[in-house]
Amino acid sequence: MKIDLENVKPMDIEKRSFEIITEELGDTPLVPGTELIVKRCIHTSADFDYAKNLCFSENVVEKAMQAIKEGACIVTDTQMAKSGINKRVLSRYGGEVYCFMSDEDVAAIAKENGCTRATACMDKALTMDKKLIFAIGNAPTALVRLYELIQDGKLSPELIIGVPVGFVNVVQSKELIMQTNVPYIVAKGRKGGSNIAACICNALLYMMDNDRG
Amino acid sequence: MKIDLENVKPMDIEKRSFEIITEELGDTPLVPGTELIVKRCIHTSADFDYAKNLCFSENVVEKAMQAIKEGACIVTDTQMAKSGINKRVLSRYGGEVYCFMSDEDVAAIAKENGCTRATACMDKALTMDKKLIFAIGNAPTALVRLYELIQDGKLSPELIIGVPVGFVNVVQSKELIMQTNVPYIVAKGRKGGSNIAACICNALLYMMDNDRG
Numbered sequence: 459m460k461i462d463l464e465n466v467k468p469m470d471i472e473k474r475s476f477e478i479i480t481e482e483l484g485d486t487p488l489v490p491g492t493e494l495i496v497k498r499c500i501h502t503s504a505d506f507d508y509a510k511n512l513c514f515s516e517n518v519v520e521k522a523m524q525a526i527k528e529g530a531c532i533v534t535d536t537q538m539a540k541s542g543i544n545k546r547v548l549s550r551y552g553g554e555v556y557c558f559m560s561d562e563d564v565a566a567i568a569k570e571n572g573c574t575r576a577t578a579c580m581d582k583a584l585t586m587d588k589k590l591i592f593a594i595g596n597a598p599t600a601l602v603r604l605y606e607l608i609q610d611g612k613l614s615p616e617l618i619i620g621v622p623v624g625f626v627n628v629v630q631s632k633e634l635i636m637q638t639n640v641p642y643i644v645a646k647g648r649k650g651g652s653n654i655a656a657c658i659c660n661a662l663l664y665m666m667d668n669d670r671g
Numbered sequence: 672m673k674i675d676l677e678n679v680k681p682m683d684i685e686k687r688s689f690e691i692i693t694e695e696l697g698d699t700p701l702v703p704g705t706e707l708i709v710k711r712c713i714h715t716s717a718d719f720d721y722a723k724n725l726c727f728s729e730n731v732v733e734k735a736m737q738a739i740k741e742g743a744c745i746v747t748d749t750q751m752a753k754s755g756i757n758k759r760v761l762s763r764y765g766g767e768v769y770c771f772m773s774d775e776d777v778a779a780i781a782k783e784n785g786c787t788r789a790t791a792c793m794d795k796a797l798t799m800d801k802k803l804i805f806a807i808g809n810a811p812t813a814l815v816r817l818y819e820l821i822q823d824g825k826l827s828p829e830l831i832i833g834v835p836v837g838f839v840n841v842v843q844s845k846e847l848i849m850q851t852n853v854p855y856i857v858a859k860g861r862k863g864g865s866n867i868a869a870c871i872c873n874a875l876l877y878m879m880d881n882d883r884g
Contacts, residue, residue, distance in 0.1 A: 459850070537755075
């Protein structure tokens with residue numbers, strides 16, 4: 459079988475990909491101002507479900523950008539998401555990315571309390587004296603804990619990117635976050651992942667800054 | 672709105688997730704011996720398409736396990752995939768994970784040759800004197816280069832996990848790999864990703880070793 463490769467220069471591959479995505483989306487309705495986030499999620503997953511499942515709280519994009527400009531840090535629930543976020547661009551605004559999942563104190567507290575490490579990570583984040591964005595791509599228990607901390611008035615994040623993936627309490631944990639007054643970007647349903655969490659962070663950063671180097 | 676959380680202990684979440692996946696797969700036909708790989712990909716993505724798009728060369732699972740037992744190393748095309756692979760379990764067999772994407776020499780060669788960094792990474796892997804498994808979750812150009820190196824008789828990998836995601840030459844690059852005589856696990860079509868690449872590596876490792884700690 460003869461296989462024909464499309465002749466696209468390395469620097470043009472992403473541009474061409476976004477053209478194809480835009481073309482195939484056709485007139486699918488997207489929330490104005492969120493198009494680049496939705497398209498980047500599709501680019502990351504080749505899954506057009508993200509055109510329908512991504513939910514945005516009011517003016518969340520502006521609020522998120524403002525928080526990043528003010529030096530907000532990102533807390534994630536996986537090393538994979540941390541690895542995927544463009545830390546160089548974030549650092550231009552003074553922000554850093556944190557993941558506490560491999561920390562020994564987190565493992566000890568999780569064991570002691572019979573909770574997940576992701577839950578213990580959220581409690582650890584609470585001790586940080588910084589503006590915080592949470593990018594949760596794996597653990598619904600992290601979202602549940604964030605919800606509790608918000609309801610208790612202990613935490614007031616700048617943004618929650620709520621995109622854990624999976625089958626146990628994933629749908630519910632996202633619904634909880636959408637009931638808070640905290641700005642959110644949530645992938646309704648079961649889908650999401652560390653790649654999607656990182657991708658949404660990067661989409662925001664690239665909307666602010668076209669120079670990614 | 673009242674939201675009911677399912678009461679599942681942290682240590683039981685994955686088990687419960689796999690039960691739900693098995694239940695929903697019903698009698699979907701899967702290649703015998705590959706079930707745990709397919710289910711883990713669905714677990715990672717909540718996308719049941721992986722029950723249909725994953726393609727396995729003959730006896731690839733046995734061959735992959737044998738290679739890992741013999742100390743094969745894994746080369747990936749993203750730091751995210753590297754970050755997601757269980758390096759502790761792999762190291763029990765003597766293997767390590769490599770990603771050259773951030774290497775300065777790779778960036779320089781890519782610029783000089785007008786190729787992608789992923790292509791240059793595959794050339795760099797060629798200089799390694801080790802049994803190699805390639806886990807490609809992002810760059811179709813990496814798969815195209817692997818195909819060329821295999822056709823030229825310069826490279827003979829133990830396994831290619833060919834799961835780049837995207838819209839430009841992704842479908843074609845996977846078809847090329849499936850035309851070689853190299854053992855492969857490929858997600859036919861556009862879907863895949865660094866998470867899926869890492870997940871397939873981990874599925875193989877966990878099938879060999881139930882103790883992940």
